[in-house]
Amino acid sequence: xxxxxxxxxxxxxxxxxxxxxxxxxxxxxxxxxxxxxxxxxxxxxxxxxxxxxxxxxxxxxxxxxxxxxxxxxxxxxxxxxxxxxxxxxxxxxxxxxxxxxxxxxxxxxxxxxxxxxxxxxxxxxxxxxxxxxxxxxxxxxxxxxxxxxxxxxxxxxxxxx
Amino acid sequence: xxxxxxxxxxxxxxxxxxxxxxxxxxxxxxxxxxxxxxxxxxxxxxxxxxxxxxxxxxxxxxxxxxxxxxxxxxxxxxxxxxxxxxxxxxxxxxxxxxxxxxxxxxxxxxxxxxxxxxxxxxxxxxxxxxxxxxxxxxxxxxxxxxxxxxxxxxxxxxxxxxxxxxxxxxxxxxxxxxxxxxxxxxxxxxxxxxxxxxxxxxxxxxx
Numbered sequence: 001x002x003x004x005x006x007x008x009x010x011x012x013x014x015x016x017x018x019x020x021x022x023x024x025x026x027x028x029x030x031x032x033x034x035x036x037x038x039x040x041x042x043x044x045x046x047x048x049x050x051x052x053x054x055x056x057x058x059x060x061x062x063x064x065x066x067x068x069x070x071x072x073x074x075x076x077x078x079x080x081x082x083x084x085x086x087x088x089x090x091x092x093x094x095x096x097x098x099x100x101x102x103x104x105x106x107x108x109x110x111x112x113x114x115x116x117x118x119x120x121x122x123x124x125x126x127x128x129x130x131x132x133x134x135x136x137x138x139x140x141x142x143x144x145x146x147x148x149x150x151x152x153x154x155x156x157x158x159x160x161x
Numbered sequence: 162x163x164x165x166x167x168x169x170x171x172x173x174x175x176x177x178x179x180x181x182x183x184x185x186x187x188x189x190x191x192x193x194x195x196x197x198x199x200x201x202x203x204x205x206x207x208x209x210x211x212x213x214x215x216x217x218x219x220x221x222x223x224x225x226x227x228x229x230x231x232x233x234x235x236x237x238x239x240x241x242x243x244x245x246x247x248x249x250x251x252x253x254x255x256x257x258x259x260x261x262x263x264x265x266x267x268x269x270x271x272x273x274x275x276x277x278x279x280x281x282x283x284x285x286x287x288x289x290x291x292x293x294x295x296x297x298x299x300x301x302x303x304x305x306x307x308x309x310x311x312x313x314x315x316x317x318x319x320x321x322x323x324x325x326x327x328x329x330x331x332x333x334x335x336x337x338x339x340x341x342x343x344x345x346x347x348x349x350x351x352x353x354x355x356x357x358x359x360x361x362x363x364x365x366x367x368x
Contacts, residue, residue, distance in 0.1 A: 009213055009311075009318060024222030025311020028319055048315070048322050063322060096316050097230040097304040108319050137312020139223055154225060154308055155266070 002143075007031075010063035012045035012072045014079055021142040026092035028109035030065070030116050030132070033089040033142045033149055034072060034125065036081035042144040043072045043081075049108070050115030065115040073123070088125050089149045089161065090116055091140050093132040109133060129161040172364055174207060177348075180289050181205040181331040187285035189335055195281065196256055196337065203334040212318040212328050219244065219345070222311030226250075227267075229279025230316065231303045233287055236296035237357050239350035241283045242317050244310070245275075245342065252340035253278055272305050279303040282333075282344060294361040317347045 002018045009029060015021050021044040023031050032045045045068040049055070052064035061067035077083060093113035113132045120127055131138070131151050139152040152158045185205045193200040216222050227250040229243040245253065255261045257274050267275070280303050291298050306313055321328050331346040350358060359365040 009216075009315070010322075025216070025309035025313075025315075027308075027312030027315030029315045048319050094312065096228070096306045096308065096313055135306070137309035137315075139309065139311075 002145075007044045007046050009046055010048050010060055010068075012043060012062050012068055012075070014041065014043045014072075014075055015142075015144045016041045016079065017145055019144045021144065022140070024139045026138045026140060027094055027096050028092070028112065030090055030092040030109075030112045031138075031140050032065075032069060032072070032116055032120075033140075034069075034076060034081075034086050035089070035142075035144075035147050036076065036085045037087070037147055038085055039080055039082070040144055041076055041079050041081040042142055042147070043076045044140075044142055045069060045072045047112065047116070050111045065112060065119050069116070069119050069123070083123075083125075086125050087147075088120050088127045089129045089142070090120075090127055091131045091138055091149065091151055091161075094134050094136055094138070096135060096137070098135070131159075131161055173359060174209070176359070176362055176364055177329065177331070178205070178207045180286070180293060181207055181333075181346075183289040183292070184286035184331075185333045185335075187289055188282045188333065191281045191285060192278075192335065192337075198256075198337055201336045203336075205334075206332045208330045208332070209327050210330055212321055215314050215318065215328055215330070215347075216311050218330075219310045219314070220246065222309060224310045225307065226310045226313060227275055227305065227307045228313040228316075229275060229283075229303045229305050231279060231283045232301040233283075233298050234301070235298040237290075237298060237350055237354035239348070239354050240317070240320060241286065241300075241349070242313075242347040243279050243282055244313065244345040244347070245278075249342045249344065250275060250307075253342050256337055256340055267307060272307075275305050276303045279305065282346070286331075286346065286348070290358070294358060296358065296361055317349055320349055 007013045007023045034043045052067045093109035141150045189200045189202040227245045231241045333344040335342045
Protein backbone atom coordinates (compact mmCIF):
# COMPACT_ATOMS: atom_id res chain seq x y z
CA UNK A 1 0.00 0.00 0.00
CA UNK A 2 1.36 3.36 -0.89
CA UNK A 3 1.15 6.07 1.66
CA UNK A 4 0.28 9.53 0.31
CA UNK A 5 2.06 12.42 1.97
CA UNK A 6 0.76 15.86 1.13
CA UNK A 7 3.16 18.77 0.93
CA UNK A 8 1.51 22.16 1.44
CA UNK A 9 2.59 25.60 0.37
CA UNK A 10 5.81 26.67 2.10
CA UNK A 11 6.34 23.18 3.44
CA UNK A 12 8.59 20.17 2.91
CA UNK A 13 8.13 16.48 3.61
CA UNK A 14 10.14 13.30 3.30
CA UNK A 15 9.07 9.80 2.35
CA UNK A 16 10.56 6.40 1.65
CA UNK A 17 9.92 3.15 -0.18
CA UNK A 18 6.25 3.08 -1.12
CA UNK A 19 5.45 6.62 -0.04
CA UNK A 20 4.07 9.08 -2.56
CA UNK A 21 4.79 12.77 -2.04
CA UNK A 22 2.19 15.06 -3.53
CA UNK A 23 1.68 18.79 -4.05
CA UNK A 24 -1.56 20.07 -5.54
CA UNK A 25 -1.89 23.10 -7.78
CA UNK A 26 1.62 24.47 -8.07
CA UNK A 27 1.53 27.87 -9.72
CA UNK A 28 4.43 30.28 -9.50
CA UNK A 29 5.78 28.24 -6.62
CA UNK A 30 8.40 25.61 -7.36
CA UNK A 31 8.32 22.00 -6.24
CA UNK A 32 11.76 20.52 -5.62
CA UNK A 33 12.33 16.80 -5.30
CA UNK A 34 15.52 15.33 -3.92
CA UNK A 35 15.92 11.57 -4.25
CA UNK A 36 18.34 8.90 -3.08
CA UNK A 37 17.56 6.01 -5.41
CA UNK A 38 19.54 3.38 -3.52
CA UNK A 39 17.88 4.02 -0.18
CA UNK A 40 14.58 5.00 -1.85
CA UNK A 41 14.38 8.12 0.24
CA UNK A 42 12.64 11.08 -1.38
CA UNK A 43 11.94 14.61 -0.23
CA UNK A 44 9.72 17.30 -1.67
CA UNK A 45 9.81 21.03 -0.89
CA UNK A 46 7.22 23.56 -2.07
CA UNK A 47 8.84 26.98 -2.06
CA UNK A 48 7.19 30.34 -2.69
CA UNK A 49 10.00 32.84 -2.89
CA UNK A 50 13.55 32.82 -4.20
CA UNK A 51 15.58 34.01 -1.25
CA UNK A 52 15.28 34.39 2.50
CA UNK A 53 17.90 37.11 2.41
CA UNK A 54 15.84 39.55 0.38
CA UNK A 55 13.03 40.16 2.83
CA UNK A 56 12.45 40.71 6.50
CA UNK A 57 9.54 38.41 7.13
CA UNK A 58 11.54 35.21 6.82
CA UNK A 59 10.73 33.13 9.87
CA UNK A 60 9.24 30.27 7.88
CA UNK A 61 12.33 28.69 6.33
CA UNK A 62 10.31 26.36 4.10
CA UNK A 63 9.01 29.35 2.17
CA UNK A 64 12.31 30.17 0.47
CA UNK A 65 14.36 28.29 -2.10
CA UNK A 66 17.66 28.63 -0.25
CA UNK A 67 16.61 27.72 3.29
CA UNK A 68 14.02 25.10 2.31
CA UNK A 69 16.54 23.11 0.28
CA UNK A 70 19.06 23.26 3.15
CA UNK A 71 16.49 21.99 5.64
CA UNK A 72 15.16 19.31 3.32
CA UNK A 73 18.67 18.02 2.66
CA UNK A 74 19.47 17.93 6.36
CA UNK A 75 16.30 16.00 7.19
CA UNK A 76 16.93 13.51 4.41
CA UNK A 77 20.48 12.90 5.60
CA UNK A 78 19.07 12.22 9.06
CA UNK A 79 16.83 9.58 7.50
CA UNK A 80 19.88 7.90 5.99
CA UNK A 81 20.14 9.44 2.54
CA UNK A 82 23.58 10.23 1.18
CA UNK A 83 24.20 13.65 -0.28
CA UNK A 84 26.46 12.24 -3.00
CA UNK A 85 23.72 10.02 -4.33
CA UNK A 86 21.05 12.69 -4.42
CA UNK A 87 19.48 13.80 -7.67
CA UNK A 88 16.88 16.51 -8.13
CA UNK A 89 13.74 17.04 -10.17
CA UNK A 90 11.93 20.35 -10.29
CA UNK A 91 8.53 21.55 -11.49
CA UNK A 92 6.45 24.71 -11.36
CA UNK A 93 7.48 28.35 -11.65
CA UNK A 94 4.64 29.29 -13.96
CA UNK A 95 3.49 32.82 -14.63
CA UNK A 96 -0.24 32.62 -14.08
CA UNK A 97 -1.21 36.13 -15.16
CA UNK A 98 0.31 38.02 -18.01
CA UNK A 99 -0.07 41.59 -16.73
CA UNK A 100 1.87 42.96 -13.87
CA UNK A 101 3.19 46.42 -13.36
CA UNK A 102 5.36 45.67 -10.41
CA UNK A 103 8.58 44.92 -12.19
CA UNK A 104 10.13 42.99 -9.32
CA UNK A 105 7.16 40.69 -9.14
CA UNK A 106 6.88 40.55 -12.88
CA UNK A 107 7.93 36.99 -13.12
CA UNK A 108 8.26 35.51 -9.70
CA UNK A 109 7.91 32.01 -11.16
CA UNK A 110 11.01 32.46 -13.27
CA UNK A 111 12.91 34.03 -10.39
CA UNK A 112 12.00 31.04 -8.24
CA UNK A 113 13.23 28.59 -10.87
CA UNK A 114 16.53 30.47 -11.26
CA UNK A 115 17.04 30.57 -7.49
CA UNK A 116 16.35 26.85 -7.13
CA UNK A 117 18.76 25.98 -9.94
CA UNK A 118 21.49 28.16 -8.45
CA UNK A 119 21.02 26.66 -5.03
CA UNK A 120 21.14 23.09 -6.34
CA UNK A 121 24.19 23.81 -8.44
CA UNK A 122 25.95 25.35 -5.41
CA UNK A 123 25.22 22.12 -3.58
CA UNK A 124 26.37 20.02 -6.54
CA UNK A 125 23.09 18.21 -6.85
CA UNK A 126 22.21 17.66 -10.48
CA UNK A 127 18.74 18.25 -11.86
CA UNK A 128 17.89 15.22 -13.98
CA UNK A 129 14.40 16.29 -15.00
CA UNK A 130 12.36 19.47 -14.98
CA UNK A 131 9.02 20.83 -16.10
CA UNK A 132 9.03 24.54 -15.40
CA UNK A 133 7.68 27.94 -16.50
CA UNK A 134 4.68 28.27 -18.83
CA UNK A 135 1.39 29.82 -17.77
CA UNK A 136 -0.48 26.91 -16.18
CA UNK A 137 -0.77 25.20 -12.83
CA UNK A 138 0.59 21.74 -12.08
CA UNK A 139 -0.17 18.95 -9.62
CA UNK A 140 2.91 16.88 -8.93
CA UNK A 141 3.27 13.40 -7.43
CA UNK A 142 6.59 11.81 -6.60
CA UNK A 143 6.79 8.08 -6.25
CA UNK A 144 9.57 7.20 -3.81
CA UNK A 145 9.79 3.58 -4.98
CA UNK A 146 10.71 4.26 -8.62
CA UNK A 147 11.66 7.94 -8.57
CA UNK A 148 9.03 8.94 -11.13
CA UNK A 149 7.54 12.41 -10.94
CA UNK A 150 4.09 12.66 -12.43
CA UNK A 151 2.87 16.06 -13.57
CA UNK A 152 -0.77 16.78 -14.14
CA UNK A 153 -2.15 19.95 -15.73
CA UNK A 154 -5.65 21.06 -16.64
CA UNK A 155 -5.08 21.55 -20.35
CA UNK A 156 -2.30 19.15 -21.18
CA UNK A 157 -3.08 15.96 -19.31
CA UNK A 158 -0.56 13.92 -17.37
CA UNK A 159 3.07 12.97 -17.92
CA UNK A 160 5.88 11.40 -15.97
CA UNK A 161 9.35 12.89 -15.90
CA UNK B 162 6.37 51.38 14.67
CA UNK B 163 6.18 48.92 11.82
CA UNK B 164 2.63 48.53 10.62
CA UNK B 165 1.52 45.04 9.68
CA UNK B 166 -1.64 43.07 9.07
CA UNK B 167 -1.26 41.58 12.53
CA UNK B 168 -2.13 45.03 13.88
CA UNK B 169 -5.51 45.03 12.20
CA UNK B 170 -8.14 45.63 14.81
CA UNK B 171 -11.92 45.58 14.65
CA UNK B 172 -12.02 49.18 13.49
CA UNK B 173 -9.88 48.45 10.44
CA UNK B 174 -12.00 45.45 9.61
CA UNK B 175 -15.13 47.58 9.87
CA UNK B 176 -13.66 50.14 7.54
CA UNK B 177 -12.76 47.44 5.02
CA UNK B 178 -16.23 45.98 5.41
CA UNK B 179 -17.84 49.30 4.65
CA UNK B 180 -15.60 49.77 1.64
CA UNK B 181 -16.56 46.24 0.58
CA UNK B 182 -20.21 46.99 1.08
CA UNK B 183 -20.23 50.10 -1.04
CA UNK B 184 -17.99 48.42 -3.59
CA UNK B 185 -20.41 45.51 -3.85
CA UNK B 186 -23.30 47.92 -4.23
CA UNK B 187 -21.51 49.72 -7.06
CA UNK B 188 -20.66 46.38 -8.62
CA UNK B 189 -24.25 45.18 -8.52
CA UNK B 190 -25.42 48.47 -10.04
CA UNK B 191 -22.93 48.39 -12.90
CA UNK B 192 -23.58 44.73 -13.59
CA UNK B 193 -27.29 45.37 -13.56
CA UNK B 194 -26.89 48.22 -16.06
CA UNK B 195 -24.74 46.05 -18.29
CA UNK B 196 -27.23 43.20 -18.48
CA UNK B 197 -30.30 45.33 -18.04
CA UNK B 198 -31.81 43.19 -15.27
CA UNK B 199 -32.14 43.44 -11.55
CA UNK B 200 -29.14 42.13 -9.64
CA UNK B 201 -29.39 41.39 -5.92
CA UNK B 202 -26.49 41.44 -3.55
CA UNK B 203 -25.70 40.18 -0.09
CA UNK B 204 -23.68 42.02 2.52
CA UNK B 205 -20.10 41.00 1.80
CA UNK B 206 -18.04 39.07 4.35
CA UNK B 207 -14.55 40.18 5.13
CA UNK B 208 -11.98 37.82 6.52
CA UNK B 209 -8.32 37.93 7.31
CA UNK B 210 -6.86 34.52 6.65
CA UNK B 211 -3.60 32.64 6.78
CA UNK B 212 -2.35 32.35 3.23
CA UNK B 213 -2.00 28.57 3.63
CA UNK B 214 -5.68 28.28 4.57
CA UNK B 215 -6.97 30.24 1.60
CA UNK B 216 -7.15 27.31 -0.80
CA UNK B 217 -9.25 25.31 1.63
CA UNK B 218 -12.04 27.85 1.64
CA UNK B 219 -12.07 27.82 -2.12
CA UNK B 220 -12.72 24.08 -2.11
CA UNK B 221 -9.32 22.55 -2.68
CA UNK B 222 -6.19 23.17 -4.69
CA UNK B 223 -7.27 21.28 -7.78
CA UNK B 224 -10.68 22.87 -8.20
CA UNK B 225 -10.88 24.82 -11.43
CA UNK B 226 -11.55 28.52 -10.89
CA UNK B 227 -11.40 31.68 -12.95
CA UNK B 228 -9.05 34.35 -11.69
CA UNK B 229 -8.98 37.96 -12.83
CA UNK B 230 -5.90 39.85 -11.82
CA UNK B 231 -5.61 43.63 -11.76
CA UNK B 232 -2.97 46.07 -10.58
CA UNK B 233 -3.87 49.36 -9.04
CA UNK B 234 -1.54 52.31 -8.77
CA UNK B 235 -1.48 56.00 -7.98
CA UNK B 236 -1.62 57.25 -4.39
CA UNK B 237 -1.76 53.64 -3.24
CA UNK B 238 -0.42 50.57 -5.02
CA UNK B 239 -1.29 46.93 -4.97
CA UNK B 240 -3.21 44.21 -6.69
CA UNK B 241 -6.70 42.79 -6.74
CA UNK B 242 -7.44 39.20 -7.54
CA UNK B 243 -11.03 38.22 -8.21
CA UNK B 244 -11.79 34.52 -8.03
CA UNK B 245 -14.98 33.05 -9.40
CA UNK B 246 -15.65 29.35 -9.00
CA UNK B 247 -16.50 27.51 -12.21
CA UNK B 248 -20.23 27.60 -11.50
CA UNK B 249 -20.21 31.36 -10.89
CA UNK B 250 -18.19 32.14 -13.99
CA UNK B 251 -20.44 29.83 -16.03
CA UNK B 252 -23.43 31.67 -14.58
CA UNK B 253 -22.10 35.11 -15.30
CA UNK B 254 -21.24 34.11 -18.87
CA UNK B 255 -24.65 32.66 -19.45
CA UNK B 256 -26.22 35.88 -18.18
CA UNK B 257 -24.07 37.90 -20.57
CA UNK B 258 -24.35 35.70 -23.64
CA UNK B 259 -27.78 34.27 -23.02
CA UNK B 260 -26.43 30.70 -23.15
CA UNK B 261 -24.18 28.45 -21.05
CA UNK B 262 -20.56 28.15 -22.14
CA UNK B 263 -20.33 25.04 -24.34
CA UNK B 264 -16.83 23.86 -23.63
CA UNK B 265 -14.94 23.17 -20.47
CA UNK B 266 -12.35 25.67 -21.62
CA UNK B 267 -13.57 29.16 -22.32
CA UNK B 268 -13.11 30.66 -25.76
CA UNK B 269 -11.55 34.08 -26.38
CA UNK B 270 -14.90 35.81 -26.31
CA UNK B 271 -15.72 34.32 -22.91
CA UNK B 272 -12.27 35.11 -21.49
CA UNK B 273 -12.68 38.65 -22.70
CA UNK B 274 -16.08 38.87 -21.00
CA UNK B 275 -14.55 37.66 -17.74
CA UNK B 276 -11.89 40.32 -18.11
CA UNK B 277 -14.61 42.92 -18.43
CA UNK B 278 -16.45 41.57 -15.39
CA UNK B 279 -13.22 41.72 -13.42
CA UNK B 280 -12.77 45.24 -14.62
CA UNK B 281 -16.26 46.32 -13.55
CA UNK B 282 -16.12 44.65 -10.16
CA UNK B 283 -12.63 45.87 -9.35
CA UNK B 284 -13.35 49.42 -10.45
CA UNK B 285 -16.39 49.36 -8.19
CA UNK B 286 -14.15 48.61 -5.24
CA UNK B 287 -11.47 51.03 -6.24
CA UNK B 288 -14.08 53.75 -6.74
CA UNK B 289 -15.45 53.09 -3.32
CA UNK B 290 -11.99 53.26 -1.74
CA UNK B 291 -11.20 56.35 -3.71
CA UNK B 292 -14.49 58.01 -2.78
CA UNK B 293 -13.95 57.35 0.90
CA UNK B 294 -10.36 58.38 1.09
CA UNK B 295 -9.94 61.00 -1.64
CA UNK B 296 -6.97 59.04 -2.92
CA UNK B 297 -6.32 58.93 -6.62
CA UNK B 298 -6.15 55.35 -7.85
CA UNK B 299 -5.92 53.90 -11.37
CA UNK B 300 -6.27 50.31 -12.46
CA UNK B 301 -4.49 48.26 -15.09
CA UNK B 302 -5.92 46.07 -17.83
CA UNK B 303 -7.14 42.84 -16.24
CA UNK B 304 -5.54 39.49 -16.94
CA UNK B 305 -7.55 36.25 -16.81
CA UNK B 306 -6.44 32.75 -15.97
CA UNK B 307 -8.65 29.68 -15.67
CA UNK B 308 -6.75 26.98 -13.82
CA UNK B 309 -6.37 25.08 -10.56
CA UNK B 310 -7.26 27.15 -7.49
CA UNK B 311 -3.92 26.36 -5.85
CA UNK B 312 -1.91 27.66 -8.76
CA UNK B 313 -3.95 30.84 -9.11
CA UNK B 314 -3.80 31.53 -5.39
CA UNK B 315 -0.08 31.11 -5.35
CA UNK B 316 0.01 34.55 -6.96
CA UNK B 317 -1.49 36.52 -4.02
CA UNK B 318 0.13 34.15 -1.55
CA UNK B 319 3.52 35.02 -2.97
CA UNK B 320 2.83 38.73 -3.19
CA UNK B 321 1.58 38.80 0.35
CA UNK B 322 4.26 36.34 1.36
CA UNK B 323 6.88 39.03 1.17
CA UNK B 324 5.19 41.06 3.85
CA UNK B 325 2.87 38.80 5.80
CA UNK B 326 1.34 35.36 6.20
CA UNK B 327 -2.16 36.81 6.24
CA UNK B 328 -4.39 37.84 3.41
CA UNK B 329 -7.56 39.95 3.21
CA UNK B 330 -10.54 38.35 1.58
CA UNK B 331 -13.80 40.05 0.65
CA UNK B 332 -16.54 37.67 -0.37
CA UNK B 333 -19.31 39.00 -2.55
CA UNK B 334 -22.53 37.35 -3.51
CA UNK B 335 -24.54 38.69 -6.40
CA UNK B 336 -27.69 37.09 -7.74
CA UNK B 337 -29.66 37.47 -10.93
CA UNK B 338 -32.73 35.23 -10.99
CA UNK B 339 -31.50 31.73 -10.23
CA UNK B 340 -27.93 32.47 -11.19
CA UNK B 341 -25.78 33.03 -8.18
CA UNK B 342 -22.40 34.58 -8.60
CA UNK B 343 -19.95 34.25 -5.76
CA UNK B 344 -16.94 36.45 -6.23
CA UNK B 345 -14.00 36.35 -3.89
CA UNK B 346 -11.80 39.40 -3.88
CA UNK B 347 -8.30 39.35 -2.57
CA UNK B 348 -7.31 42.88 -1.84
CA UNK B 349 -3.59 43.28 -1.70
CA UNK B 350 -2.31 46.79 -1.17
CA UNK B 351 1.36 46.86 -0.35
CA UNK B 352 1.98 47.56 3.31
CA UNK B 353 2.83 51.25 2.86
CA UNK B 354 -0.40 51.70 0.97
CA UNK B 355 -2.33 50.23 3.89
CA UNK B 356 -0.85 52.92 6.05
CA UNK B 357 -1.70 55.65 3.56
CA UNK B 358 -5.20 54.28 3.15
CA UNK B 359 -5.98 54.06 6.86
CA UNK B 360 -4.38 57.40 7.50
CA UNK B 361 -6.47 59.11 4.85
CA UNK B 362 -9.56 57.48 6.31
CA UNK B 363 -8.58 58.81 9.71
CA UNK B 364 -8.42 55.47 11.47
CA UNK B 365 -4.69 54.95 11.86
CA UNK B 366 -4.38 55.46 15.58
CA UNK B 367 -0.86 54.55 16.50
CA UNK B 368 2.56 55.90 15.52
